[in-house]
Amino acid sequence: MTAELTDTAAPTTHQGILDFVSEVATMTTPDRVYWCTGSDEEWVELTDALVATGTFTRLDPEKKPNSFHAASDPTDVARVEDRTYICSVEEKDAGPTNNWMEPSEMKDLMRGLYAGCMKGRTMYVIPFVMGHLEAEHPMFGVEVTDSAYVTASMRVMARMGTHVLEKMEELSADFVPAIHSVGMPLAEGEADVAWPCNDTKYIVQFPEERAIWSYGSGYGGNALLGKKCYALRIASAIARDEGWMAEHMLILKLTNPQQVTKYVAAAFPSACGKTNLAMLEPTIPGWKVEAIGDDIAWMRIGDDGRLWAVNPEYGFFGVAPGTNEHTNPNAMKTINKGNSVFTNVALTEDGDVWWEGLENMPARATSWKGQPWTPDSEELSSHPNSRYCTPIKQCDMLAKEYDDPRGVPIDAILFGGRRKTTIPLVTEARDWTHGTFMGATLSSETTAAATGAVGVVRRDPMAMLPFIGYNAGDYFSHWINMGKQNDAAKMPKIFYVNWFRRDDEGGFLWPGFGENSRVLKWVIDRLDGQAAAVETPIGHVPAPGALDVEGLDVTEDDLARALAVDVDEWKAEIPQITEWFEKFGDDLPTVLWTELDGLKARLGA
Ligand code: SAT
Numbered sequence: 001m002t003a004e005l006t007d008t009a010a011p012t013t014h015q016g017i018l019d020f021v022s023e024v025a026t027m028t029t030p031d032r033v034y035w036c037t038g039s040d041e042e043w044v045e046l047t048d049a050l051v052a053t054g055t056f057t058r059l060d061p062e063k064k065p066n067s068f069h070a071a072s073d074p075t076d077v078a079r080v081e082d083r084t085y086i087c088s089v090e091e092k093d094a095g096p097t098n099n100w101m102e103p104s105e106m107k108d109l110m111r112g113l114y115a116g117c118m119k120g121r122t123m124y125v126i127p128f129v130m131g132h133l134e135a136e137h138p139m140f141g142v143e144v145t146d147s148a149y150v151t152a153s154m155r156v157m158a159r160m161g162t163h164v165l166e167k168m169e170e171l172s173a174d175f176v177p178a179i180h181s182v183g184m185p186l187a188e189g190e191a192d193v194a195w196p197c198n199d200t201k202y203i204v205q206f207p208e209e210r211a212i213w214s215y216g217s218g219y220g221g222n223a224l225l226g227k228k229c230y231a232l233r234i235a236s237a238i239a240r241d242e243g244w245m246a247e248h249m250l251i252l253k254l255t256n257p258q259q260v261t262k263y264v265a266a267a268f269p270s271a272c273g274k275t276n277l278a279m280l281e282p283t284i285p286g287w288k289v290e291a292i293g294d295d296i297a298w299m300r301i302g303d304d305g306r307l308w309a310v311n312p313e314y315g316f317f318g319v320a321p322g323t324n325e326h327t328n329p330n331a332m333k334t335i336n337k338g339n340s341v342f343t344n345v346a347l348t349e350d351g352d353v354w355w356e357g358l359e360n361m362p363a364r365a366t367s368w369k370g371q372p373w374t375p376d377s378e379e380l381s382s383h384p385n386s387r388y389c390t391p392i393k394q395c396d397m398l399a400k401e402y403d404d405p406r407g408v409p410i411d412a413i414l415f416g417g418r419r420k421t422t423i424p425l426v427t428e429a430r431d432w433t434h435g436t437f438m439g440a441t442l443s444s445e446t447t448a449a450a451t452g453a454v455g456v457v458r459r460d461p462m463a464m465l466p467f468i469g470y471n472a473g474d475y476f477s478h479w480i481n482m483g484k485q486n487d488a489a490k491m492p493k494i495f496y497v498n499w500f501r502r503d504d505e506g507g508f509l510w511p512g513f514g515e516n517s518r519v520l521k522w523v524i525d526r527l528d529g530q531a532a533a534v535e536t537p538i539g540h541v542p543a544p545g546a547l548d549v550e551g552l553d554v555t556e557d558d559l560a561r562a563l564a565v566d567v568d569e570w571k572a573e574i575p576q577i578t579e580w581f582e583k584f585g586d587d588l589p590t591v592l593w594t595e596l597d598g599l600k601a602r603l604g605a
Pocket residue numbers: 078079220221222227228269270271317449450
């Protein structure tokens with residue numbers, strides 16, 4: 001770190017924050033403690049320092065103003081689910097889907113790793129709020145980190161800085177203490193590397209204490225602790241206790257040609273197109289989509305009995321490869337305005353970034369691994385989980401409701417995954433409980449967003465498998481209860497979509513992207529009974545002719561196969577779903593077994 005960011009006196013009298021910061025500093029022994037203000041000057045100092053240490057390369061300001069390229073250590077590129085723990089007091093409260101260790105055992109182990117781990121570095125103190133500062137109950141956090149990269153990225157992804165700290169002091173607010181270290185202390189005079197990290201990694205949530213301890217990784221999902229660790233894992237546990245929902249969902253606003261507005265939330269696993277759907281450009285005339293969020297939705301029952309959603313984040317942390325003017329023109333416009341950080345994409349000779357799927361393939365570039373790259377290279381230019389990190393406010397099609405602390409009332413919830421077979425383009429659940437069954441059995445082929453094999457079908461309930469901060473059986477019960485305790489007529493209708501079904505040659509049956517607006521139209525028209533559906537063993541699918549395909553280049557045959565409910569394929573799912581449910585023992589709500597029995601009966605299985 002350069003000399004500009006030096007020890008700053010604690011700018012708060014909030015005793016809880018002072019105690020937390022001094023406790024972590026005593027344990028980790030940083031050379032300096034720096035309290036972040038969130039100012040523009042601070043951004044300049046931070047990014048200049050990151051350029052000086054070689055972590056950042058400044059992009060050509062004519063192409064991407066105030067934007068930077070970063071390349072991680074090649075071993076530190078994604079969330080590490082096998083190193084992620086829910087350390088509840090009782091093991092059963094972490095459930096069968098999470099790693100668990102007894103909290104004091106984990107703390108002892110991690111205190112050993114944290115001891116002196118910030119030596120030679122600056123410890124940044126980042127006061128932040130997830131959601132609105134003006135929310136009825138603002139959700140505060142304080143992340144301390146020894147990574148300037150994390151500090152700069154947190155500024156993009158969360159509301160943070162002096163105004164947040166002042167509000168915390170004014171309210172004597174509770175906050176989620178979040179510790180992050182890259183785990184690479186520097187000896188006296190030792191030169192830093194561009195991407196410090198440690199082979200030993202722990203991403204730990206303490207759900208009862210509402211605390212987060214992260215060690216060894218600088219990657220977004222492991223290190224920007226406001227995002228998955230707080231806004232999903234810790235928040236899901238708070239939400240269960242308080243009767244609301246923290247979900248891995250995009251939020252979008254849809255307006256039809258008659259200017260009727262609806263709000264949709266949709267849960268897909270990481271790297272399955274949430275960002276693309278959130279920013280969709282409809283191909284059907286007169287329809288309009290505006291974005292509200294692309295990854296996380298916090299949903300509470302409002303005074304009117306409806307389910308209201310806010311996006312707690314302040315930026316987009318999107319998958320770069322595959323993003324282009326066709327798949328997501330609005331993301332391209334947003335990142336081209338600058339003020340963004342690109343991690344693990346290729347760097348072009350003219351000071352821009354490039355990735356697989358982007359237009360204008362360069363003749364030469366430097367790959368994410370720092371190697372010379374040409375279109376003939378065998379290796380990819382960019383890691384499949386490379387990311388852009390960009391301010392949400394730069395998105396031209398952001399709905400004005402984004403700024404409303406109450407959020408928006410959700411009309412429809414979509415679940416979706418990446419499945420080559422079995423799952424139709426769109427299915428409507430019969431009711432909330434059936435929709436919960438759809439979510440609880442959601443399956444998807446794995447992607448590069450987490451380390452491990454890619455393309456393997458796994459159950460990913462509500463797209464929350466890596467993010468449920470407690471026992472997933474209890475999480476299903478919470479979903480069921482949200483339906484039971486509230487007015488069913490006012491709750492969103494639930495649908496299941498699959499853009500990824502393939503033909504026998506492996507080609508996609510449905511064109512996806514902007515054409516998905518046709519599916520959204522059917523969904524919206526179903527809400528007031530305007531679109532026709534046929535009942536099948538798995539739910540309602542569009543009746544022949546009910547999906548608007550005017551002007552769409554898709555054969556009747558492909559469309560029929562995209563929508564088909566194949567009884568034999570579904571019969572093959574039954575043993576997998578049974579095995580999945582058995583994992584939860586008595587914690588699985590019995591109504592989900594009843595749903596499965598109903599499905600079996602309807603399939604004749
Ligand atoms: O890497 S993140 O966890 O931030 C994004 C994702 O996997 O959904």
